[in-house]
Amino acid sequence: MAGRRTVSTTFTPAVHRRVGTLLAGVDAELARRYPGDPGTRQPVHTVYVPADAFGAGTVRAWGEEALAALDEHAPTAAAFAAVLGLPDALAGPVYERVRAKLEREPVEDLRVDFEDGYGVRPDAEEDADAARVAALLAAPGEEKQAPAGVGVRVKCLEAAVRDRGIRTLDIVLTGLLAAGGLPPGFVLTLPKVTYRQQVTALVRLLEEFERAHGAAAGRIGFEIQIETTQAILGADGRATVARLVEAGEGRVTGLHYGTFDYSAACGIDAAHQAPDHPVADHAKAVMQVAAAGTGVRLSDGSTNVLPVGGTEQVHDAWRLHHRLVRRSLARGYHQGWDMHPAHLPTRYAAVYAFHREGLERAAARLRAYVARSAAGNVMDEPATARALATHLLRGLDCGATDPGEVTALTGLGRDDLSRLAGRG
Numbered sequence: 001m002a003g004r005r006t007v008s009t010t011f012t013p014a015v016h017r018r019v020g021t022l023l024a025g026v027d028a029e030l031a032r033r034y035p036g037d038p039g040t041r042q043p044v045h046t047v048y049v050p051a052d053a054f055g056a057g058t059v060r061a062w063g064e065e066a067l068a069a070l071d072e073h074a075p076t077a078a079a080f081a082a083v084l085g086l087p088d089a090l091a092g093p094v095y096e097r098v099r100a101k102l103e104r105e106p107v108e109d110l111r112v113d114f115e116d117g118y119g120v121r122p123d124a125e126e127d128a129d130a131a132r133v134a135a136l137l138a139a140p141g142e143e144k145q146a147p148a149g150v151g152v153r154v155k156c157l158e159a160a161v162r163d164r165g166i167r168t169l170d171i172v173l174t175g176l177l178a179a180g181g182l183p184p185g186f187v188l189t190l191p192k193v194t195y196r197q198q199v200t201a202l203v204r205l206l207e208e209f210e211r212a213h214g215a216a217a218g219r220i221g222f223e224i225q226i227e228t229t230q231a232i233l234g235a236d237g238r239a240t241v242a243r244l245v246e247a248g249e250g251r252v253t254g255l256h257y258g259t260f261d262y263s264a265a266c267g268i269d270a271a272h273q274a275p276d277h278p279v280a281d282h283a284k285a286v287m288q289v290a291a292a293g294t295g296v297r298l299s300d301g302s303t304n305v306l307p308v309g310g311t312e313q314v315h316d317a318w319r320l321h322h323r324l325v326r327r328s329l330a331r332g333y334h335q336g337w338d339m340h341p342a343h344l345p346t347r348y349a350a351v352y353a354f355h356r357e358g359l360e361r362a363a364a365r366l367r368a369y370v371a372r373s374a375a376g377n378v379m380d381e382p383a384t385a386r387a388l389a390t391h392l393l394r395g396l397d398c399g400a401t402d403p404g405e406v407t408a409l410t411g412l413g414r415d416d417l418s419r420l421a422g423r424g
Contacts, residue, residue, distance in 0.1 A: 039423035043109035063106030065341035134175025227258025259301030302337035325350035355395035363409035
């Protein structure tokens with residue numbers, strides 16, 4: 001071709017092939033261990049409901065209680081913004097979206113709890129609750145308000161409660177299959193993990209169950225709760241979270257930080273046990289690095305300060321919860337636990353404000369990246385473009401933003417954003 005420059009090289013095709021052969025094992029290992037984002041929606045929170053308190057109307061009741069709390073303690077956008085310190089420009093949009101969310105989908109992710117929130121009960125009682133929960137989870141839900149994700153937390157695999165936990169797991173799973181199959185988004189939660197062998201034991205149990213029922217291998221995934229010190233640092237001085245994920249053999253979907261168990265294990269006094277304590281930050285930083293690139297998602301813990309009582313008390317609890325959720329979001333934790341219906345308004349307010357206040361800037365930077373130009377004094381690289389696209393997708397997933405406004409600001413549709421984010 002006219003004008004094409006000829007360049008000189010030294011490496012022959014055979015050299016390229018030898019290097020490829022040398023690194024074939026590494027390529028396969030990288031693909032296996034670090035598959036990247038699973039490309040699905042991540043809930044902004046998980047709600048834990050004790051098994052004995054769970055019923056067909058639980059999700060609806062949470063939404064109604066959350067709306068009642070707003071009506072009583074912050075009946076207008078201005079009042080709610082004043083409590084949380086939201087800027088005037090965000091007050092109306094955030095308040096309207098929070099109320100709409102509480103009416104449409106008050107709970108994004110639900111766990112029916114047979115562990116700490118349920119306690120130790122007579123076997124016959126727990127058997128009955130497990131069978132009832134399976135029937136409820138299998139029944140067609142309130143479609144308009146059904147959570148995107150559901151699951152159960154059973155007792156841990158320590159010797160004292162192991163058999164009880166396995167039996168409850170068996171009753172729930174068997175009941176679900178008998179009623180037609182596992183619900184979409186179904187996941188288990190394994191608490192108080194200290195050794196990787198406990199994770200392996202759950203994998204073997206699930207394999208046995210799947211074989212017995214002819215279910216697809218690997219269909220049942222689970223989250224690991226990080227609430228023991230041994231889950232962060234082993235007796236040999238090595239970091240252990242990555243080993244727990246590896247022991248899951250591809251079934252681990254998430255790592256959930258347990259605020260109070262972990263803080264207590266570190267000797268933190270009850271008055272200072274909180275998601276923003278330094279020991280919590282250390283544990284979550286280790287979790288974050290261990291999970292990076294694996295497709296395993298992170299969830300922060302909860303606050304035990306409930307928004308109940310008089311208006312002043314509720315406002316104080318709302319400010320605390322809002323601050324903690326904002327703090328988690330800024331640190332890359334896009335999911336957390338909520339313990340009470342009145343936590344839902346501030347959960348969604350924090351998430352929505354976080355995504356809306358940075359919307360125009362994030363959109364401008366991504367639009368500039370696609371156009372191969374700088375956004376002001378910032379020239380972004382592919383990794384940052386992935387983060388920007390992921391940020392915009394998270395806002396769309398939870399309802400903080402709408403497809404039309406994101407497309408108008410970026411010139412990109414959802415498929416374009418997913419491609420830039422490396423989803424799927």
